[in-house]
Amino acid sequence: MPRLPAGALRLLVLISLINTTGSGLWMVSSAIYLTRYAGLSITQTGLALTLTGLVCMIASAPMGYVADRLGAREVFVAGLIVQGLGTAAFVSVQNMWEYLLIGVPLAVADAAQRGAKGAVIGGAVPPEERVRTRAYLRSVTNVGIAIGSALAGVALAADNRWAYVALILGDALTYLIAAAIATRLDPIPRTAHTPGAPRLVALRDRSFLVFVLLDGLLSTHFGLFEVGLPLWIAHRTDAPTWLVAVVYLTNTTAVVLLQVRAARGTDEPKGAARAARRAGLVLLIASGLYALSGHASGLVTIALLIAGALVHVVGELWHSASGWGISFGLSPADKHGQYQGAYAIGMQLGQMLAPIVVTTLAVGWGDPGWLLLGVAFALAGAAMPPTVDWALRKRPFAPDQLPTPKLDMAAEG
Structure with missing residues (x-):
C-alpha cells in the first residue's frame, strides 16, 4: 500500500x-x-x-x-x-x-x-x-x-x-x-471545461445527491450533542447540569483518539456504505438509551446518559468516515472540488435542520420523539448500501480509473 x-x-x-x-x-x-x-x-x-x-x-x-x-x-x-x-x-x-x-x-x-x-x-x-x-x-x-x-x-x-x-x-x-x-502545498492540476458539457455535473448526479440527502439526515445527530442533549439533561432528567461537560469531553476525547481507527475499511464506497449502515443502527441504540434516562433517577440516570454518549460517538465516528469514503469514492478524478462541495451540502443542511428537529422531537416529544429520531437514523443508514450500489452501476469506470483529466495548460503555464 x-x-x-x-x-x-x-x-x-x-x-x-x-x-x-x-x-x-x-x-x-x-x-x-x-x-x-x-x-x-x-x-x-x-x-x-x-x-x-x-x-x-x-x-x-x-x-x-x-x-x-x-x-x-x-x-x-x-x-x-x-x-x-x-x-x-x-x-x-x-x-x-x-x-x-x-x-x-x-x-x-x-x-x-x-x-x-x-x-x-x-x-x-x-x-x-x-x-x-x-x-x-x-x-x-x-x-x-x-x-x-x-x-x-x-x-x-x-x-x-x-x-x-x-x-x-x-x-x-x-x-x-x-x-x-x-501556499507550500503542491499545486493541483486544473481541468478545462469541455465546451457544451454541463458545468455542475455533481448537481446532476442523482445517485450522488441521494447520498448527500441521506448523509444530511444522519448529520442531524451532531445537533444532539450541541443542542438537544444539553436541553434534555437540564429539563427532562434529574442529572446534574455539569454532566453536559462530561458528555462533551467524552465525545471530543473519543474523536481525537479513535477517529483514525474507526475509519478503517471505509476507503472504498461499499465498505463506507456498510459503515453508514452500522452508524444508523448504533445511533438508534443511543437514542433509546437517552430516552430511558428520562425515566431513571440518580446514578442510573447518569450511567444511562454516559452510556448513550459512548454509543453515540461510535455512530458519529462511523458516520463521518463513511461520508468521506463515499464522497471521494464516487467523485470523478477531475471533479473532486465540485463533488466535495456537493457533499458538504448534506452536512450543512443537517446542521441547519438539527436544532429544530432534535429539540422538537427529543426534548419536546420525549419517548416518541427519541424513537422517531432513532428509526430515522437507522433507515438513513440502511439506505446507504443500495444507494452506493446504484451510483457505482452508473459509473463506467472506478472514479480514480477515469481517463486522465484534460488539463488547462494555459492556466498551468
Missing part, C-alpha cells in the same frame, strides 16, 4: 490545527460579542447566522467547480485570506446589515476553501489514503477547537469589549497564517 505523502499530511495537519484553534476562539465568543457589542439582538444573531449558513450551502458546489477550474490550492489559499480579512472586519460591525455585508461574502469564501480543501486531498493523496487523511484532520480539528476554547476562556474572564476584539482578531490571524502555510 502506498504511504501517505508525509509532506502534504504535515502541512494539512498544521493548517487544520492553526485554523481550528481560531475557530475555537470564535465559537466561544461570537454570540456574546454580536449581541453585546455589535448591535444585534438575539433574534437577529440567529437569523444572520442562518442566512450566512444558507449562502454557504448554496455556494458549496459552484465554488468547488471554481476550485477544479482555477486550481484547488490557489482557491484554498484565496478563501482563507478572504476569511481572515473579513473576520477582522467584524470588529467594526454595528448592526445586522453590516454583519451581513461582511458575512455573506465570507460564507462564499468559506464554501470555496472547504471545497478546495477536499480537492487538495483528492489530488494530493492516494485514493486508499484519503479517508485516513480526513480522519487525522478531524482528530486534529477537535484538538484545535479545544485549544481555542481554552484560550478564549482566559479572555472571557475579563468580559469586556477589548477582550472579545482580541479573540476575533486572533481568529482572523489564524486564517492568514493557515493561508501562508497552504
Whole structure:
C-alpha cells in the first residue's frame, strides 16, 4: 500500500490545527460579542447566522467547480485570506446589515476553501489514503477547537469589549497564517471545461445527491450533542447540569483518539456504505438509551446518559468516515472540488435542520420523539448500501480509473 505523502499530511495537519484553534476562539465568543457589542439582538444573531449558513450551502458546489477550474490550492489559499480579512472586519460591525455585508461574502469564501480543501486531498493523496487523511484532520480539528476554547476562556474572564476584539482578531490571524502555510502545498492540476458539457455535473448526479440527502439526515445527530442533549439533561432528567461537560469531553476525547481507527475499511464506497449502515443502527441504540434516562433517577440516570454518549460517538465516528469514503469514492478524478462541495451540502443542511428537529422531537416529544429520531437514523443508514450500489452501476469506470483529466495548460503555464 502506498504511504501517505508525509509532506502534504504535515502541512494539512498544521493548517487544520492553526485554523481550528481560531475557530475555537470564535465559537466561544461570537454570540456574546454580536449581541453585546455589535448591535444585534438575539433574534437577529440567529437569523444572520442562518442566512450566512444558507449562502454557504448554496455556494458549496459552484465554488468547488471554481476550485477544479482555477486550481484547488490557489482557491484554498484565496478563501482563507478572504476569511481572515473579513473576520477582522467584524470588529467594526454595528448592526445586522453590516454583519451581513461582511458575512455573506465570507460564507462564499468559506464554501470555496472547504471545497478546495477536499480537492487538495483528492489530488494530493492516494485514493486508499484519503479517508485516513480526513480522519487525522478531524482528530486534529477537535484538538484545535479545544485549544481555542481554552484560550478564549482566559479572555472571557475579563468580559469586556477589548477582550472579545482580541479573540476575533486572533481568529482572523489564524486564517492568514493557515493561508501562508497552504501556499507550500503542491499545486493541483486544473481541468478545462469541455465546451457544451454541463458545468455542475455533481448537481446532476442523482445517485450522488441521494447520498448527500441521506448523509444530511444522519448529520442531524451532531445537533444532539450541541443542542438537544444539553436541553434534555437540564429539563427532562434529574442529572446534574455539569454532566453536559462530561458528555462533551467524552465525545471530543473519543474523536481525537479513535477517529483514525474507526475509519478503517471505509476507503472504498461499499465498505463506507456498510459503515453508514452500522452508524444508523448504533445511533438508534443511543437514542433509546437517552430516552430511558428520562425515566431513571440518580446514578442510573447518569450511567444511562454516559452510556448513550459512548454509543453515540461510535455512530458519529462511523458516520463521518463513511461520508468521506463515499464522497471521494464516487467523485470523478477531475471533479473532486465540485463533488466535495456537493457533499458538504448534506452536512450543512443537517446542521441547519438539527436544532429544530432534535429539540422538537427529543426534548419536546420525549419517548416518541427519541424513537422517531432513532428509526430515522437507522433507515438513513440502511439506505446507504443500495444507494452506493446504484451510483457505482452508473459509473463506467472506478472514479480514480477515469481517463486522465484534460488539463488547462494555459492556466498551468
